[in-house]
Amino acid sequence: MTIVNTQLKPNPIMKKVTLLSLITLFLISCADKQQAPVAVAPVLPVLAIQNTNAVTDVEYPASIQGTVDVEIRPQVSGNLERVYMDEGAYVTKGQPLFKINERPFREQLNTALANLHAAEAALINAQLEVDKLTPLVQNKVVSEYQLKTAKASQKIATANIEQAKAMVASARINLAYTNVTAPVSGYIGRLPKKQGSLVSASDIEPLTNLSDVHEVFAYFSLSETDFINFKAQYAGSTIGDKIKNLPPVTLILADNSAYTQSGKIDMVDGQFDKNTGAITLRATFPNANGTLRSGNTGKVHLGIQHEDAILIPQSATIEMQDKVFVFIVSKDNKVSKMPISIIGKSGTNYLIKEGVQAGDQIVLSGIDKLQEGQEIQPEKTKAAVTQLINKK
Template identity: 70%
Template sequence: MSSNNQKLKQSIILIFHIMKRIIAAVLILIVYSCSGDKNANVAAPAPSLPVLTISNAAAVTSVTYPASIQGTVDIEIRPQVNGNLEKIFVDEGQYVTKGQSLFKINEQPYREQYNNALASLHAAQAALLNAQLEIDKLTPLVQNKVVSDYQLKTAKASHSIALSTIEQAKAIVASAKINLGYTLITAPVSGYIGRLPKKQGSLVGVTDVEPLSRLSDVHEVYAYFSLSENDFIQFKEQYPGITISDKIKKLPPVQLLLADTKAYAQSGHIDMVDGQFDKNTGAITLRATFPNPQGLLRSGNTGKIQLQLDHANVLLVPQESTMEIQDKIFVFTVGADNKVTKQPILVSGKSGTDYLVGEGVKSGDKIVFSGFENLQEGTVIQPENIKKQLAKN
């Protein structure tokens, strides 16, 4: 009996210890849970970010158009008579002056033609003299009625024929002289010689497909570029003046960007607008002239014409306040409750470090200026107005 009591007493003690541990564990859980709820109820402070109020302002933008460059004179040098190319006086790329000798074609055949023409002229002059002598001889004889006037009339007719023969001979001499002069080819203008496909001794002719060379006068160069119909309409509306000629006179200087994207040192001016649109491309050609005192530009160069466009009242947004996602540009706008919204915008151009915005935001809207890289949609921020700081800058 005492043994059973002893076992019962031990079981009660064991149960008591188990219950004690369970109660302690429950209390620990309760305390931890309460502590967790307390920490969870403490909200993180709103991030402090710079906020800019955007507004309309004047701006200048630039737009570029591909351009091809030519010298003010860009001509082919071709032979005007046939023959062997006897001498070449210049080298490829050489600068030549107007009247300088370039090529010499064998002149011997043309020298002989000229000599023959001179001989024919001299013979015609002798025939004229002979006809005049016959007239002088017959005139007194006819007056004294020694011979009939028929012979005198015949002599006068021969004299007229001799005069005509002389005129014809003179024309042949002049033509032979011209052809002889064509054997020496000189520079019609000052400029740079191009490639020389024909070598000394080659047979050249007036019907050759390929010229002897090209000569470019590049003390000034023309840069030709094209505007689409829409661009041309904007171009006309951008500048004052009634006619195209008036507008051209008031155009500001233009810049030429070379193939390496660097700006050419000299500024140019637009001085020509084509008379009609190209029906195949729907574009119209304009020409800008640039001085080229050092000869840095050559015919065949390419580049881009950069036009400056003035905008009187446009909405500007700093580029650094935007982010690009999948070819779309966004800003974080700030609402009245300081909650941010990711807003897409339509960019119509660039001016310095600013975007010109056409749609998406309006003047007076507030945007997050910077520090939005990890910002989430709907986040409440503590704005720091930086409008005054930007105005000072």
Template identity: 65%
Template sequence: MKISIILSLITLLLTGCGNNNEAAQAPSAVTLPVLSINSSTATTESEFPAAIEGTVDVEIRPQVSGTLDKIFVDEGAYVSQGQPLFKINDRSYREQLNNALASLNAAEAAAVNAHLEVEKLAPLVQNKVVSDYQLKTAKASLNIAKANVAQSKALVGAAQISLSYTLIKAPVSGYIGRLPKKQGSQLSPADPEALTQLSDIKEIYAYFSLGENDFIHFKSQYEGNTIHDKLKKLPPVSLVLSDNSVYAERGRVDMVDGQFDKTTGAITLRATFPNSKGLLRSGNTGKIKLSMQHKNSLLVPQEATMEIQDKIFVFLVDKKNTVTKQPVSVGGKSGTDYLITEGIKTGDRIVTKGFESLADGAVIIPEKEKKAVAKI
């Protein structure tokens, strides 16, 4: 009797353990939000490194040799067109001008004498007092005297130009750069270093480059028969500064280079920005933020993706509500969404939240399905 009771208890214990193992092996499905993927038109913003220059960047160099006598401006100062910047010692050039003027006076006096000689001989030849040969010789001497006058005037003009070069003036309005030369320095037109650089920055140019594929896509978005026509349809662009702040003024792309760079395979574009407050200077760097539209694009919220070892994954849900971890290729960002180029297609469903602990092959219970909102 006791033996039968013990056997019954053992049988009940074994049955209970078997049921517990079966329950542990069959966990219940979790309920998770699911998103249906539809194609739409997306707008992405791409950033391209840009070099900033003034509309006019002029190197100021001496055109004559001499000692730098005076500096009329300071580094960073704003100057107006025609304002004096530097003065080179002009004593030797004034002496050259005085010498040229003296030579001109002598040539003009010689021309007057030659003219008088012709006037004196002309009636004598008519009266056959002197030979015609003497008159011809006098006329030739007069022509030589006139040529000497013209040559002397040219020398005076050259001396005046050289003298004027000793006062260096601003060719345009703008801001002065660094002043590497100090008062007393010896200057020469052959100096490798300029006196300074003058930048007109009422407007600034931001130069950036597009690769061939980006440029083809860029052109295809806007109507027009020529690049010039397409640029007129291009919306304003933004400039992101080196500290990641966005410049307050918007600019316009108004120039495309005539050819691709054979070394980089890229083409240069130019965006012009107003700079009336002078906040930007030539030599600044930044990034041009360019908006591009992508038709028939697949958008996935960033929060619905998982990044593992530099790869992006989503969790696909099949018809039986079984999930699979699927790698995808990201072509850009549109707001908080990723633009997916490979890995999923229209009509696919993905898990949007709570997938951190999901394993391939797990079965879920989808919440009421949402649809991706089109980005236009």
């Protein structure tokens, strides 16, 4: 019986193919490992914070009034006969504005004059009676009692003359009130009463309003804390001394443009408002061309000086959940998000109260993609520092 061996002998060619396949797979694996992306720390500009002097810009809502704002009201009742000017017109002091029917008041004057003449005649008559009785009393023809009665009548007649003169003066005043003139120079407001209207001193609505706006007052308010800080900025032992040392202020108009003339703070109210807890200040602005009118609104722009302050660009901050943060760079070039407390603005920079201090380094730009603890490559460029200084 013959036994057949079924075991196959290894083929040399197959061995070579298998070996080449293994080598190829190894090389491909190594190549994939070399091509795997390696995380590279981003290069970002960094600023070293330093103390500096700064001026913060603060704006307060203001209401504008003329130096004189008066209501023109009639002081006597009657029909409005004439209106001498139009709404919005400029008038000078003493210029006629309105004419009220004067005939009733002229007749009152005539009556008062007649009463005065009658009183003067009564005085003459009383004087004649005294002159007649005086020698008769001396010669004891009549009693002294009659002379005393005559002298008393004379005094009554004298008093009646004084009273009649007062009535004449009052009638003249009322007659003069029929001519309504401008108490100051300024601009006329609306004219709710037209010619022919019946006017009275008891009317709720005035004939018009008159504003002297060659200068205007801008009234604004400071909170108690702001007022304490405001006083601390300037030298002087009294409020009056501090007002003298205040710098000029700017008025920002409703369209956010700056008024061409600078103003001066010249008044601080004597007390705080109990309801609002604020105190009112007044700034005066020249207004020779009449650009500003009573009733305008705007903002008083103040610049407050700060020494040894910390400034950082607004572009280096990020706002999240009503808080403002910066990214501080540690010694190992890792960043951490730090909340900051802002007390004002100086140009495009924030004035910082808390959160960072001199010597800290912050990331200037590219912060929107940074993560807490991420490593960066700081780039301390001179251009970044120059840019910060130029923005002050």
